[in-house]
Amino acid sequence: MSDVENWVVPYAGFRYQQDTIAVSAAHQQEKLAACGIDADVFAGFIDPAFFIGIAIHAGIHSGISAEGNINMLQALNMHRPVALGEELVVQGRILAVTEVPRGLRVETDVWFEDAAGARVISAPRTSLRPDPQRAGVKGAGERPVPVIEDVNGLTLLDHYQLSPEGVRAYSMEGNSIHYELEPAQRAGFRAPLIGGGMGVHFLMAELWKALAATEGPKSFDAQIYFRRPIFWDESVGVFSRAGSTSGWDAMALIKEDELGNKKVATEIGLQLRG
DSSP, X not given: OOOGGGOXXXXXXXXXXXXXXXOOHHHHHHHHHHHTOOGGGGTTBOOTTHHXXXXXXXXXXXXXXXXXXXXXXXXXXXXSOOBTXXXXXXXEEEEEEEEETXXXXXXXXXXXXXXXXXXXXXXXXXXXXXXGGGTTOOOOSOOOOOSOSOGGGOEEEEEEEOOHHHHHHHOOTTXXXXXXXXXXXXXXXXXXXXXXXXXXXXXHHHHXXXXXXXXXXXXXXXXXXXXXXXXXXXXXXXXXXXXSSSSEEXXXXXXXXXXXXXXXXXXXXXEEEO
16 A cells, blocks of 8 residues: 555554565565574574564555554564564554554554464564644653663774764665655654664664574564654664673663763663573
8 A cells, every 4th residue: 555545544443454474584684684683593593583574564555544653562472483574464553542642642553373283483562653733832741660770881892883884884765854854854863763663673683793602582472662853873782781680681772972971772681581
């Protein structure tokens, strides 16, 4: 569906069209290369961060426009690793739509089932659908408490430098604020900002590297919060926080302001299982 006159205004109870998807090895390698990530780190499995964008495009294919929308809160629950090329059935529904000062706050549940009908990935999210008539207005609803309050207690894992060329090569059609200057500036940003899912690739790559001995995590629950935009010409550091028992309980993408102060851009509350 491409005709803007046919877009559906989100409403609670709207159900996505059921679809079948798969992520090929070639697609994963191409998109991760645009991020500066070696796809081999995932050892033949799909980087779960891909399911954030796939879930958004499932909405687009069902008639819900993503143009100008901002992903604010994202859960990503991997019930088991998914092999490259494995076919999954994607389903979704809109749970709630709330009017906020900046537009509409939309809560969506999207999930992926295998051939046996079992959920393997869940990717519910809360996004902001800005009202163009309210440009400059602040307020998108309740803001969750920070996962990471002290950035000094984190461990640096790696740095990633973004570039307009890489961001364009990664980005998919559907929301031009991620790959075109004029729409991004019209939305109030100085430059295109990366999609939330692109940033999560950096976090997942470092998680898989840390668990390379077991070919990555077997199952996890992640609560992802997009706190600040990451622009297509910035660099970010990937950091982790050790949990109270073992492993990590949080990760973050952090960038520095003009004065060198560290600011959390994206953060994850992480619970590893298995």
